[in-house]
Amino acid sequence: MKKILNKIDKPLLILTFICLIFGVMMVGSASSLKAYMSRADSYFFFKRQLFFIAAGLFASFIVLKTPIKKWKDLIYVAVIGVLGSLVYVLLKGEVSNGITGWLFIGGFGIQPSEFAKTTLILFLALTFEKLMKIRNLSNIGKVLPFVIPVMFVFLIFEQPDFGTMMVLVGITAVIFLMVPYDGKTKWIMITFTIISILILALVMVATGKGLSESQKSRFNYKDPCTRYREKTGYQVCNGYIAINSGGLLGSGYGNSKQKYLYLPEAHTDFIYAIIIEEMGLIVGVVIILLYFLIIWRILMIGKKSYNLQGSIICYGVATLIALHVMINLGGVLGIIPLTGVPLPFYSYGGSFMINLLICLGLVQRVCIENKMFEQKHLVR
DSSP: OOOHTSSSSHHHHHHHHHHHHHHHHHHHHHHHHHHHHSSOOOHHHHHHHHHHHHHHHHHHHHHSOOOOHHHHHHHHHHHHHHHHHHHHHHHHOEEETTEEEEETTTEEEOOHHHHHHHHHHHHHHHHHHHTTTTTOOHHHHHGGGGGHHHHHHHHOOOOOOOHHHHHHHHHHHHHHHHHHHHHHHHHHHHHHHHHHHHHHHHHHHTTTOOOHHHHHTOOOOOSSSGGGSHHHHHHHHHHHHHHHHTTOOSSOOTTOTTTTTTTTTTTTTTTTHHHHHHHHHHHHHHHHHHHHHHHHHHHHHHHTTHHHHHHHHHHHHHHHHHHHHHHHHHHHTTSSSSOOOOTTTTTTHHHHHHHHHHHHHHHHHHHHHHHHHHHHHHHH
């Protein structure tokens, strides 16, 4: 075990723990009032977040010890499990924050859509590693792996969870672009995708089955403070107030005013606004720089990978983190519609935190296997 740990990427590990420690501290601060009022325990969400981190680290440790090739058979079980879970939550799942995507077991809410991200990355990585070894692969064979992400995207669109859907589409697009298909094949697939989207749009217009009023309201995201009484305007405007109140150095840890029920999702979607209010704009900028460093380390591991599956895993995870950061901050800052996507390492949430740490465990496993491969060939 010591030999394996010596082969992990130390800078990525250190950055991960810095973000986890600071993140759980901010969840504790941002959620204290809501936890006291709803649970009579100011540390309720803080303790649950610690539990989620512990569960995620345990799962990550298992992934770290398991060679990627051993997931080849299990990944198909995982795909079926995720598809089954997504169908189930559509039919019988409970609604939370306007999304029919939750399973509640023993007081814990589980979002199958979060685990769809990791499953998708690992499925495409293992599948394309195998397909690229087949000579004279047919065009149908080249397209077939993308049926699974289309199914995931459709089921999540129906929830409707636009944020997660956008992340899945982004991950699939990045992996598609990096798969070594010839230019002609890629143009055929891009054309097919565009035509499919246009046909779907025409069907929606012809049948009248377009977006619901609640879904359309998300696109009304500009000038939030002029719509203070509307849900999205109210949240984003109070986020602005929190950011403006923080200044460069912040009001001090635990001293946020906007968490006093002005921001209903202070410890989840809008935690970045609370961070700036309490810790200041300088800390907010440092957090963004840390994200750049984490993504850069992951991309470097993927670039050094000796096989396609390792590269796909790393690029997929880097895309996942980057899209979550951009979509969350874009919504909080009123640049794009608010979609409820959590901020990596900082937002409260079990499914996302566990899934994120599993993804980072996969990246570290790629790093370990890269170094084992290098050592093996050096000995020869």
